[in-house]
Amino acid sequence: MVKDKKSVKPKKRRWNRDDTELTLLALPTTIWYFLFCFMPMFGIVIAFKNFKINGGFLKSFWTSEWVGVNNFKFLFSTRDIWMIIKNTLAYNIVFIILGIVVPVAAAIAIGQLHSKRLTKVYQTAMFMPYFLSWVVVTALVWAFLSYDKGLVNNLLESLGLDRQQWYMKPEMWPPFLVFMNLWKGVGYGMVVYLATITGIDKSYYEAAGIDGATVWQQIRYITLPLMKTVIILMFIMNVGRIFYSDFGLFYQVPRDSNSLYDVVYTLDVYVYKQLKSSTTGMSAAAAFIQSVAGCITILTANAVVRKFDKDSAMI
Amino acid sequence: MSEVKRMRKAKYDEPTGFERFNRVSKPANAVLNIVFILLALACVIPVILVVAISFSAEESITEYGYRFIPKIFSLEGYTFLISQSKMIARALGVSIFVTIAGTVLGVLLTTLMGYVLSRPGYKLNGFLTMVVFIPMVFNGGLVSTYYVVSQLLHLKNTVWALILPLCVSSFNVVVCRTFFKTTVPESLIESAKMDGASQLTIFAKIVLPISKPVLATIGLFLCFSYWNDWYQSMLYIEDAALYSLQALLNAILTNIQMLAKNAATMGLGAAEMLAQMPQEAARMAIVVIIVAPIACAYPYFQKYFISGLTLGAVKG
Numbered sequence: 001m002v003k004d005k006k007s008v009k010p011k012k013r014r015w016n017r018d019d020t021e022l023t024l025l026a027l028p029t030t031i032w033y034f035l036f037c038f039m040p041m042f043g044i045v046i047a048f049k050n051f052k053i054n055g056g057f058l059k060s061f062w063t064s065e066w067v068g069v070n071n072f073k074f075l076f077s078t079r080d081i082w083m084i085i086k087n088t089l090a091y092n093i094v095f096i097i098l099g100i101v102v103p104v105a106a107a108i109a110i111g112q113l114h115s116k117r118l119t120k121v122y123q124t125a126m127f128m129p130y131f132l133s134w135v136v137v138t139a140l141v142w143a144f145l146s147y148d149k150g151l152v153n154n155l156l157e158s159l160g161l162d163r164q165q166w167y168m169k170p171e172m173w174p175p176f177l178v179f180m181n182l183w184k185g186v187g188y189g190m191v192v193y194l195a196t197i198t199g200i201d202k203s204y205y206e207a208a209g210i211d212g213a214t215v216w217q218q219i220r221y222i223t224l225p226l227m228k229t230v231i232i233l234m235f236i237m238n239v240g241r242i243f244y245s246d247f248g249l250f251y252q253v254p255r256d257s258n259s260l261y262d263v264v265y266t267l268d269v270y271v272y273k274q275l276k277s278s279t280t281g282m283s284a285a286a287a288f289i290q291s292v293a294g295c296i297t298i299l300t301a302n303a304v305v306r307k308f309d310k311d312s313a314m315i
Numbered sequence: 316m317s318e319v320k321r322m323r324k325a326k327y328d329e330p331t332g333f334e335r336f337n338r339v340s341k342p343a344n345a346v347l348n349i350v351f352i353l354l355a356l357a358c359v360i361p362v363i364l365v366v367a368i369s370f371s372a373e374e375s376i377t378e379y380g381y382r383f384i385p386k387i388f389s390l391e392g393y394t395f396l397i398s399q400s401k402m403i404a405r406a407l408g409v410s411i412f413v414t415i416a417g418t419v420l421g422v423l424l425t426t427l428m429g430y431v432l433s434r435p436g437y438k439l440n441g442f443l444t445m446v447v448f449i450p451m452v453f454n455g456g457l458v459s460t461y462y463v464v465s466q467l468l469h470l471k472n473t474v475w476a477l478i479l480p481l482c483v484s485s486f487n488v489v490v491c492r493t494f495f496k497t498t499v500p501e502s503l504i505e506s507a508k509m510d511g512a513s514q515l516t517i518f519a520k521i522v523l524p525i526s527k528p529v530l531a532t533i534g535l536f537l538c539f540s541y542w543n544d545w546y547q548s549m550l551y552i553e554d555a556a557l558y559s560l561q562a563l564l565n566a567i568l569t570n571i572q573m574l575a576k577n578a579a580t581m582g583l584g585a586a587e588m589l590a591q592m593p594q595e596a597a598r599m600a601i602v603v604i605i606v607a608p609i610a611c612a613y614p615y616f617q618k619y620f621i622s623g624l625t626l627g628a629v630k631g
Binding site: 023026032041043060106133256283 | 338
């Protein structure tokens with residue numbers, strides 16, 4: 001993005017009619033950015049205030065007293081916060097690894113199929129979960145896991161086994177959430193990577209094939225190296241969001257079940273729950289940590305990538 | 316775009332002799348096919364189950380649980396929804412209005428910004444690029460966003476709380492900018508400028524008409540995100556009269572009491588609703604109403620998604 005600055009003519013040019021018109025065109029969107037992105041950015045300092053609603057936002061803001069890092073002290077005295085940060089990071093690390101390995105493998109595999117028509121059918125079917133909202137997915141999961149009517153329990157019963165309270169079994173949820181995350185995301189990831197693979201010049205494969213390279217060797221020495229840039233790009237974007245989690249996955253799908261607290265609470269769920277229970281100080285502190293840590297991780301990830309491969313960096 | 320064209324072309328191309336030679340063996344192909352059939356089924360089957368439940372009779376669900384093939388077939392889930400048409404029609408109306416208004420507004424704001432950023436030599440280019448770019452790496456977080464939207468902008472319990480916070484995303488702006496930069500010929504704009512056209516005229520009369528693919532892409536991104544949104548409703552909407560279909564389903568799934576509490580606003584007897592609401596088939600019928608338009612539409616639109624995703628990844 002910074003590249004743009006270079007394309008701007010270096011010689012000093014006066015402000016002209018064009019500039020005025022373009023500024024007017026950009027004005028509505030700029031106002032939107034100011035209201036919905038930059039105001040909250042300044043508002044982030046309420047993490048250092050004892051924020052109390054007192055009339056409008058600005059009035060509340062001015063009348064709330066500064067409390068320094070007290071909100072953070074409270075937050076870190078609860079012990080929960082460590083569990084929540086650990087959950088957020090651990091799930092994200094697993095998601096990032098599997099979220100790259102599985103769709104890349106799937107994209108390469110589906111590209112090998114002989115029938116292009118079937119490829120299209122599988123791809124379309126696997127893309128479907130991406131278009132469903134987490135609320136809908138919650139209803140789908142409920143149809144499988146509900147205690148008295150769920151499909152899984154019906155199956156267990158017909159096999160002579162006991163029905164299980166799935167929504168009260170913390171040990172099965174981490175793998176299950178990983179599965180659900182993959183279920184929803186694999187089709188999307190596969191489509192993105194497949195677009196890259198279909199963009200690769202066919203003559204590379206022809207040359208390799210003539211030289212006697214096996215399909216495996218072609219994948220290893222042609223496909224994967226040429227996918228490097230897009231894989232790294234996806235990687236940075238995901239690492240940058242390592243302090244964020246998919247709220248719907250962790251809040252909706254487990255149906256906010258109390259017995260799953262230890263395994264499904266991530267930063268987003270915590271911030272939301274605290275916000276709704278009106279403990280603004282703690283949730284503002286947690287949201288502050290999330291924003292700042294998120295910003296640092298994305299800039300770091302990008303800087304690391306730029307060091308190794310300038311073309312793959314985002315900034 | 317070229318990927319899509321190439322893919323479409325490749326689909327109908329018979330393999331050449333060399334392609335026949337340079338590909339996985341027949342048994343390997345068979346194994347891969349089986350794997351993908353299983354994966355595809357895993358993605359589609361839950362939806363089929365929900366459709367089956369929505370067509371089951373209540374007593375068959377109570378007795379046999381959820382099944383792929385209903386023991387007793389029935390339309391009562393749907394007739395129940397029709398009997399509650401006031402609530403359902405209202406939620407459907409909110410969903411449709413939010414989707415259409417949000418998409419139109421979002422496309423307009425996104426393309427305007429994308430166009431301005433695509434103009435070389437524009438004085439404020441660097442400044443506006445930062446405006447678009449900073450939110451990609453830093454944001455105010457949920458708490459201050461929540462207070463800004465509800466306390467400063469006073470959007471709580473208005474339909475605008477469902478529309479405005481979602482209508483622009485920096486990703487979409489970058490997609491637009493890249494598209495305009497790469498596909499709209501500079502000479503076209505220059506010659507229009509010579510003829511004395513204003514930037515607004517150029518944007519509306521020249522740039523937009525030749526940018527239909529990117530409009531379709533952005534429009535679809537927005538359409539799906541509005542239709543599928545429940546989070547904004549959960550944050551900002553307490554008045555059940557403003558529930559979208561997703562919010563309604565969410566409320567039914569999580570807390571029937573909440574609906575009853577707000578039933579008065581919707582002109583329904585609270586007791587009557589509570590007695591009738593927990594119907595399994597009806598619940599799943601709402602899911603079907605939400606999913607059906609998506610399931611019918613996305614196979615035709617997925618190419619625009621793919622082109623948008625690949626465009627966004629290109630640095631311009």
